[in-house]
Amino acid sequence: MIRFEDVSVTYDDAAAPTVAGVDLTVPEGELVLLVGPSGVGKSTLLGTVSGLVPHFTGGTLRGRVTVAGRDTRTHKPRELADVVGTVGQDPLSHFVTDTVEDELAYGMESLGLAPDVMRRRVEETLDLLGLADLRERPIATLSGGQQQRVAIGSVLTPHPEVLVLDEPTSALDPAAAEEVLAVLQRLVHDLGTTVLLAEHRLERVVQYADQVLLLPSPGAAPVLGTPADVMAVAPVYPPVVGLGRLAGWEPLPLTVRDARRRAGDLRSQLAVAGSCSAGAMGVPPVRAEPGASGSVGTTSVARPLESRASRWPTWLRRRHSAQERQAEGTSVAVTENLAVRRARVEALRRVDLQVTAGETLALMGRNGAGKSTLLNTLVGMLEPSTGSVRLGRATPHRTAPRELIRHVGLVPQEPRDLLHADTVAAECASADHDAGAAPGTCRALVGELLPGIADDIHPRDLSEGQRLTLALAVVLTAKPPLLLLDEPTRGLDYAAKARLVQHLRGLADAGHAIVLATHDVELAAELAHRVVILADGEVVADGPTADVVVSSPSFAPQVTKILAPQKWLTVAQVRAALDGAA
Amino acid sequence: MLMSSARAGLRAPEANRSNALHPGAWWVWALGLGTAASRTTNPLLLGLLVGVAGYVVAARRSEAPWARSYGAFVKLGLFVLGIRLVFAVFLGSPIPGSHTLFTLPDVDLPEWAQGVRIGGRVTAETLVFALYDGLKLATLLICMGAANALANPARLLKSLPGALYEAGVAVVVALTFAPQLIADLQRLRAARRLRGRPDRGIRGLLQVGLPVLEGALERSVALAAAMDARGYGRTAAVPPLVRHTTSALTLGGLIGVCAGTYGLLAAEGAGFGLPVLLVGVGAALGGLWLGGRRSVRTRYRPDVWGVRAWLVSGSGAAVAALMIRFASTDPAGLHPGVVPLVAPTLPLWPAACVLLGLLPAFVAPSPAAALSPRGPRSPRSPRKEAR
Structure with a gap:
């Protein structure tokens, strides 16, 4: 043809x-x-x-x-x-x-x-x-x-x-x-x-x-x-193929169904590996420790379901982990009974959310569920119709933009919206100026995140992933404790995505709280400690990534689907567990 | 029409694609009201015309984006009225008047500006005259706004002759681009907040101008590619003879129109002006018609000009015709005196004929209620639908 x-x-x-x-x-x-x-x-x-x-x-x-x-x-x-x-x-x-x-x-x-x-x-x-x-x-x-x-x-x-x-x-x-x-x-x-x-x-x-x-x-x-x-x-390659390559399956499975059929051995192997590594490390497996994710590449989220917390009733566990969260970290953003109306549409209703320092949170839900609205409310672009939003002591929509960028930074769905200058160097200079940072701060960040980018290149000529990273550097210049990303992986290939995951893990380790609004279940599985699912403007699920995505057919990553009922999220976790057991 | 159940049969049907009123009918109706407005300065009649147009818009406009333009036109009308009054106050007017309201300081202008006056006496007559005049303009604008809100601009352009089709598409694309451009502008302006810059004020608007235009340009290139790939601009093979005839007719026609117009306007040659103009117009139309044969395109579900379209356009035309007639038989009623000042009265028959313009609110298909599901609705009078 x-x-x-x-x-x-x-x-x-x-x-x-x-x-x-x-x-x-x-x-x-x-x-x-x-x-x-x-x-x-x-x-x-x-x-x-x-x-x-x-x-x-x-x-x-x-x-x-x-x-x-x-x-x-x-x-x-x-x-x-x-x-x-x-x-x-x-x-x-x-x-x-x-x-x-x-x-x-x-x-x-x-x-x-x-x-x-x-x-x-x-x-x-x-x-x-x-x-x-x-x-x-x-x-x-x-x-x-x-x-x-x-x-x-x-x-x-x-x-x-x-x-x-x-x-x-x-x-x-x-x-x-x-x-x-x-x-x-x-x-x-x-x-x-x-x-x-x-x-x-x-x-x-x-x-x-x-x-x-x-x-x-x-x-x-x-x-x-x-x-x-x-x-x-x-x-x-997709995660299912990654898992197939890891396990040496021949021919490679392409669907979750094919992979599940062959995963019997792997599952029993992992059950052993998972339980002995959990026993060896002896960490109370309640939820991901924010610090652990970047360094090891596997998180305690991956621990199979014989955890103490998961035996408790859901409501009890939720309250327990919330208390714990308050105890262990300072909350960077808190919304209470938040509702946002746009014209006649109630875009958000009764949203109670708390984001603590060092935590990565994935906001998921179908198009139009209110993810972007929530992010925009957190940066003060929209005003809550009832309820409150607080970033530390600041109220976003009443804070002057110059002050606000020290509290929160948002990389919008189209990173280009943030970039106005003709060259990377000019962009960095204006970011330093906006943030009141020492000259060269932003450029140094760009050099770190995007090695080898020339000063005189036009932001338009960068690839999708490079542009996103440049926008990220611009936002980070003001050192906001809370970082928001709206659909960061749109148009990124696997390599660019892996680099982004690495950057974001590093930031979370450094104590930034990160909120991602994303459709990309694999990204959420890899990065998020906690997943919040929005539907029709309401929070319908809020909990550790492993607990939330495992139970959802549309938000479960491929590895989870293949290895269910065990709670594995990414190929990297499986690889680490197998290496640990061997 | 189904007359089986009289009540249901008489009520206008719910609007859908098949029974949509021809957009031309709305324009004829609105132009009719506008013509009527241009024939009178009686504020009561003008107010009645505005009321008629507003009622029909409220009863029959859809939820579509262009339907919201009515509000903008009303504001524009009020703005024009305001400007007219301000000018009358500061620049004065040739209307003689005896009721002085207040006196502004006079500005002495140099000799070459003789005839222009700034400041001075402001009389009640001047203001009333300006008010009537401004009201007339505002009413005209509001009538145009009603047509804009009621007629789908894209479908109106689809009714253009084939040869003008490509120009029509360009306008349609521009119409859909304008709202997108505004949305882009708002988004980018809001994004300034993310960089720690103020998101309000003129300066912010200027700084995002270039990125917005860049984005619009990129989008237009993408759209052009998509349109090309979807067959825009495909032409049929036309024999050379027809092609040449088309060019000759169109060019000749245009020259004829120019020459004819000149003949009509200039002092000499008034005799040949009209015939040359007519021949020119005829030739140009012939060229357009022949040119349409080059375009292979067909039309999907064109709007038909049915009974309801006749009634709607007829009601507008009737209002215009009757008003023109009353303007000659009852000039006093339609143009209440300014010097000396008299209170305007409502002339009964012209007012009654203005009310004819309400007919579309009853015969035009009513837009589907946005929130209620389709199916049998509880009988409601159009008055209740008015917002």
Whole structure:
């Protein structure tokens, strides 16, 4: 269906080709997953299929790409519109019209299909994607998952033979991501659509792929193979594969189900290892000790369930740990009976939360559950309608910004919102000025977190992960005891994520309290001591990570699902336990 | 119409895509009210017109973003009224008057500014005249605001002829971009707080201007790519003869329009002005029609101009026509005297005809209540829906 013949792409201002030596065929009706670290040219390769590279982006394409027999050299993107449907990273910049139904029809209108055909296909697509109830809704009012489904639907209506998607689930909560992937699965199975998909969050998609196309490094020739074969050698892999590699399973399991079937031995091995290490260390296993996480890489959270605390009734344990928390650390932020109203929507209700120094807390919950609202209230961007928020002695919305940044720092969902200057050096200088810190403070932080970044580079030219780290350094310049991060792993590959985890652990060890709002269950498992789940603006669960995520089907990380009922969260913990036992 | 159950049949149906009123009908209605407003300075009639427009908006506007623009137009109208009064106070007006309210100090202007007066006597007549005049402008603006709030701008543009389609899309995109731009501005301004800078004040607004524009530019490039990939700008193969005819007709038509207009306005050549203008317009329209053949696009569920659209547009047109007629038969009632000052009275028949403009509040499909689920609703009068 898609043929690449010795394709290489070189952008005008680049010395070396971004992708090179692509020579392969994607057969009809397959879901092919494109994987690789950030910046290896995944988006470029996807762009060549729709013809946007090089017709729209510029640059030189050597070789030949044919889609359904049409050569992209002679066909412009608009002439491929009836065979290729493209959905980019941000669905909002994809929409041309304002309502769902018009958006679904837009592509067909451009192609000049007959009105009765359009009407029929819109109705079919509404049903196929479960959008019938939303048909007259303005697109701006939809949730992220719904928008992504509308974006997919809008390119489906012209019945393309090929669907090209760039990170369709990275901004979505786990449930919405499943929604979108279920739709793709259905398209491949029922309609025989060929799907080419790039995604960082492999734990979500790898089990749906028929083949995986790996771009190992920039300019290197890609590898196409079955998911199990490619995952065995890929530099990026989901936790299930990591566990499989650790345990030496052959062939590698790609789904939790496959892994569980083979995990019997590992589980019994771990039960022994876990209990003897717990006995040896003799730490009362109530909850993660904030200090322990960074140095060892495994935390006492990982202790299997024979802990003293977990035998107690939940309400008792909650109170117990809360008392303990107050006793052992100073609380950095306290909310009491907090409620926030935005227009007529009650975004938060009765939120009682306490964050202590050195603690990492993950806020989870579906899109629109109130996570960002809570963070924004903590930095005083929103005013509580009832209840109170206190950061030490300060009340955020009544504190002047200059003073506030000494109490709390927020890295927003789009780190670029924080960065205004033209160069990294200028950004650092203005951060020092804002924070009243000694000149060079921020630059030193940047050097520590991001070694080897030039002074004169524009923040826009940094990669997603580098930009996040720069924003983090800017925020840390004022040394706030409380650090908030909104969706920090959006668009990060595994390597960038691992670096971020390392930085954040270091900060928690240094006594910073960290609150993350995230959809990324693996990140929460790796980093958080405590998880708070929000639903509809209310706290529905609050407790140690292991206790909260193990009981939840959608927030449990893969390792937990595989090794349940034992409470392991990450591959690193399992590895450490096995090493300890050996 | 279903007349089986008389009560249910007479009530306007709940609005949906199929029975949506043609946006053009709302514009005809609003322009009708506006025309009526431009024919009178009677504050009671103008107030009645504002009331009619406001009632229909309250009864029939949806929850869509553009529907909120009505408030902005009302504020703009009040602002214009205020400006008019301020000018009347400070700059004076040629209206002679005997009821002096107060006297401002006179400013002596140099010789070349003769004829401009600043300060001086402020009379009740001046103020009343300015008030009537400003009220007329404000009413016009509020009528435009009503059309903006009631008619979906995107669908209005979809009704453009095929050749103008691409221009229409550009406007639609701009319409969706403007709110996003404002949201970006607010977000970035709030983000200044995170850097420890004040998040209020003009300076903050200026400093985020560049990043906001950068973001908007990037988004437009992404949108352009998406539109290209979705087939925007695909053209049908048109025989060269048709293409050349199109260009010739359009160009010739435009030249004709220019020449004709010149002929009409200039002293000489008044004889050939009108015919040349008409031929020019005809040729240009022909060019547009032929040009539409290059575009392959079709229309998905276009709004139909049905009975309700006729009633709505007809009510506006009737108000305008009757008002124009009354303006010639009853000038005293429509233009209450300023010199000498008299209290305005409400002329009965013109007032009755203004009330015709209320018809859309009863015949136009009513927007679905946002919070109640679909299905049989308890019978409510439109008055209760008015907010």
